[in-house]
Amino acid sequence: MNYLIVGAGIAGLSLALRLLRDGHQVTVAEKQKGPIDKVCGEGLLPFGTTLLDELGLLEAVKKAGGSFDGIRYRYRDRSVEGTFRNGARGIGIDRGTLDRMLRQACHEYDRFELLEGHKIQPQDPIDADRVFAADGVFSLWSAPTGREVCIGNRLGARFRLVAPPPDKVTVRFFPFGEVYLTPTGTGSLSVALLLRRNRIPVMGADLQPWCASWFAEAFPELAGSTWLDWQTRGSIVATYRGPMPKVHLLGDALHTFDPISGAGMSFSLMCAKLATRYAEDPAGYYRAMAPIRRSIADFTNLVLFFSGGGVRTNVMLRQLALAPHAFNRILAIFDGRHRPWHLGLKHAIPLLRPW
Numbered sequence: 001m002n003y004l005i006v007g008a009g010i011a012g013l014s015l016a017l018r019l020l021r022d023g024h025q026v027t028v029a030e031k032q033k034g035p036i037d038k039v040c041g042e043g044l045l046p047f048g049t050t051l052l053d054e055l056g057l058l059e060a061v062k063k064a065g066g067s068f069d070g071i072r073y074r075y076r077d078r079s080v081e082g083t084f085r086n087g088a089r090g091i092g093i094d095r096g097t098l099d100r101m102l103r104q105a106c107h108e109y110d111r112f113e114l115l116e117g118h119k120i121q122p123q124d125p126i127d128a129d130r131v132f133a134a135d136g137v138f139s140l141w142s143a144p145t146g147r148e149v150c151i152g153n154r155l156g157a158r159f160r161l162v163a164p165p166p167d168k169v170t171v172r173f174f175p176f177g178e179v180y181l182t183p184t185g186t187g188s189l190s191v192a193l194l195l196r197r198n199r200i201p202v203m204g205a206d207l208q209p210w211c212a213s214w215f216a217e218a219f220p221e222l223a224g225s226t227w228l229d230w231q232t233r234g235s236i237v238a239t240y241r242g243p244m245p246k247v248h249l250l251g252d253a254l255h256t257f258d259p260i261s262g263a264g265m266s267f268s269l270m271c272a273k274l275a276t277r278y279a280e281d282p283a284g285y286y287r288a289m290a291p292i293r294r295s296i297a298d299f300t301n302l303v304l305f306f307s308g309g310g311v312r313t314n315v316m317l318r319q320l321a322l323a324p325h326a327f328n329r330i331l332a333i334f335d336g337r338h339r340p341w342h343l344g345l346k347h348a349i350p351l352l353r354p355w
């Protein structure tokens with residue numbers, strides 16, 4: 001078969017690699033040029049690492065990246081942490097490096113073509129047996145396929161520091177948003193910010209200096225670190241409505257959840273796996289994706305509800321601290337084998353304990 005994939009992000013390239021391995025002819029159209037270094041927390045959860053292994057890239061990514069064994073949430077002086085089950089680990093990987101690795105793996109097939117600087121729209125004439133849309137959060141393909149997307153009031157930013165790596169992805173809540181610290185290997189630490197536009201005092205060119213001075217105050221232990229780069233990007237909260245589309249939408253184009261889950265890259269890899277399995281059956285693809293989307297969306301909605309820095313954040317951290325087993329159990333969703341709400345009573349009750 002002859003397939004066209006729109007978008008050379010992690011969803012598009014991992015799908016390309018799977019389709020190439022199945023013997024298909026694959027063209028990927030990407031509107032930008034060169035390897036893409038996206039604003040992202042850069043933490044790949046355990047179920048994402050398993051999927052990378054299926055692509056034959058895990059060892060190389062491990063070597064290039066950093067490693068973490070769980071998630072730590074912090075708000076003011078309160079801190080709770082959960083560990084992935086059965087010794088599972090996540091990987092922090094520089095997005096530019098991951099992009100280069102995926103491209104290189106695809107280029108090993110002469111049935112692969114990458115059209116860089118090519119923006120493809122739904123109304124364009126297309127010469128392919130099937131189109132897969134992996135064109136990210138501002139997908140042009142989701143609207144014509146019956147989805148209603150609401151662009152939220154959030155902004156993403158990312159910089160890297162030369163700093164000692166933490167053992168867990170550390171998420172700190174502030175009234176204006178969340179900060180993610182992820183070890184990305186070779187002594188670098190990725191700092192991703194998810195900011196609420198209506199709670200930050202500056203925008204545009206003033207944002208970086210404001211972040212720098214606030215960061216030095218909030219993270220005195222990292223204040224002397226060298227900043228390696230700085231990028232900003234809009235982020236979204238999306239709603240999911242309307243009929244199932246006839247085109248396969250993958251990754252962020254599927255508009256499943258806010259980046260607060262930290263599961264976006266892993267989810268993209270999972271979309272690629274199922275889109276390959278159901279390449280000729282979009283309805284089957286959406287059916288197979290539904291439970292995965294639901295479980296990650298449930299987790300996301302929970303964290304969104306309790307974020308924002310305030311009483312709710314405080315309550316969540318306090319309850320999780322009272323029930324560390326429940327927290328570990330919730331995180332088991334990220335090893336890909338559990339739904340978050342499959343908490344046993346003995347795990348759920350301590351979460352509801354009065355304090």
Ligand SMILES: Cc1cc2nc3c(=O)[nH]c(=O)nc-3n(C[C@H](O)[C@H](O)[C@H](O)COP(=O)(O)OP(=O)(O)OC[C@H]3O[C@@H](n4cnc5c(N)ncnc54)[C@H](O)[C@@H]3O)c2cc1C
Nearest residue numbers: 007009010011031041042043120136156251252259264265
């Ligand atoms: C601040 C922030 C922190 C995050 N932290 C994490 C994290 O720690 N862990 C995690 O797993 N996820 C995280 N995410 C989410 C993660 O970055 C995304 O879920 C993931 O990149 C989605 O991959 P994708 O391939 O679907 O989309 P993208 O990576 O956005 O790729 C889409 C590609 O399509 C191209 N494109 C768009 N339109 C067209 C067109 N019409 N024609 C051709 N090409 C087109 C774009 O140029 C782009 O290269 C974070 C996101 C943000 C904003």
